[in-house]
Amino acid sequence: MAEREVDRSVSQTVKAQLALRDQILSGSLRPGERISELQAVETTGASRTPVRMALVRLEEEGLLEAIPSGGFMVKAFSERDISDSIELRGTLEGLAARFAAERGVSARELEPLKECLAAIDELLRQVPISVDAFSSYVTLNARFHALLTELSRSPPLIRQIDRASALPFASPSGFVMAQSALPEAQQILIIAQEHHRVVIDAIENREGARAEAVMREHARLAVRNLRLALRNRTHLDLLPALALIKSATD
Amino acid sequence: MAEREVDRSVSQTVKAQLALRDQILSGSLRPGERISELQAVETTGASRTPVRMALVRLEEEGLLEAIPSGGFMVKAFSERDISDSIELRGTLEGLAARFAAERGVSARELEPLKECLAAIDELLRQVPISVDAFSSYVTLNARFHALLTELSRSPPLIRQIDRASALPFASPSGFVMAQSALPEAQQILIIAQEHHRVVIDAIENREGARAEAVMREHARLAVRNLRLALRNRTHLDLLPALALIKSATD
DNA sequence: TGAATACGTTATGTATACAATAACTCGGAG
């Protein structure tokens, strides 16, 4: 064995996967760029076998694309790919909300959602919102969406939503950060929070159709805001996740 | 190198993946059963590295589940998991139909869909439908759904639908075969065909909401029929794909 | 001078050896 430093706390495969994902999302690896296994071995510290397993997982996750002649490259996305992904996720979350409403949710299960809601309310009281508060918002928002998804009690649906969220631009942190650069950010967040409130209310009152509708509207709001953010390209360098957008790199 | 027979026409990884998937779907490997790598090496003819890559892919595909202590087991599904997956797929196909309607589709692009429709009409003229005709129907139906999905022109959505369809019970062949055992099969297929007709009409007339609604109804029909099929357990041994249902194995 | 082919280099696909961990069994003690 070489002088390789082996971290036994997590598996080499997971370590490599996280490291490579970071490199992709941070923009170290550009869209369309081929990923060299040897290079990945050096940067991640794992050997080729776990690196290859990580590459396969990232391909299935949608961040990488297999090259026919062999190997993998960083996938490139169009602006429409991204807005479609957001709408897709909203559609799935709408289904989750409807399932939750139709199948019934106890007050105890709604408790953490309401706590999340209250915490976000607290943050939004700041005008204008600080960068730190925005960072907290991103975390809380992600937590809210994850909890809501769980309420569906449908493992296949939860799994699929996780997949849809794996695409970074569709993840809360992705598009919420995009919105943070906008002057309209505060107003947007207030509307989004209103959606959160309505979906909980609809679930409590077992109104499946209303719960579904508001989550879809929530996604449409996000799509509109993404478009706005992409028009204001001046702020886009703040958004590493959006480095994946093909057209932005040209 | 041992006396191993190496088939160089396809990659060992793909070969192993196909072989293992077959074993799972055919019921050779039962739900909850642990998959031994060594055993998989023997049955697939590939070595451990490609076998492991195949296992990772099948896990991402949803057929396998990682065991915390290491290795993989065949995933087990409840009846609700399956009906949820069908509804999930219907929801995604509804979105695809809406995208197609809203974004517009040329007559030329609709041509293959209409050919598919006509071919199915031809099959359904037989009363009662033969087993061979049913087999053809499964193929044609899968083709119709695939073509419809393509019309959305949304790579992320197409990808996600493929994923949702990877779960065999949600795939056309899976649940359509389940329906084939039912005495009501013929009537069901006629209604399903009517849905196909409506969605094409809606797309032609650029009625997004109607296109989406009919695909969702299409899925709800499938869910109802799956429930019917599961009540008639006498026919279920004909349906290897449904061997994945947890409760059916008890 | 340009194009095509052959050769060399590099990177991926595959196989296997080695290491570490988890499960199982057997034995002993309470």
Next chain:
DNA sequence: CTCCGAGTTATTGTATACATAACGTATTCA
């Protein structure tokens, strides 16, 4: 008789060596 523990075995995780295919470069021929 049961429960706990140590040893052993089997299986997975990791590393690396080898095979093969693709790409780039250089040289030669037209």
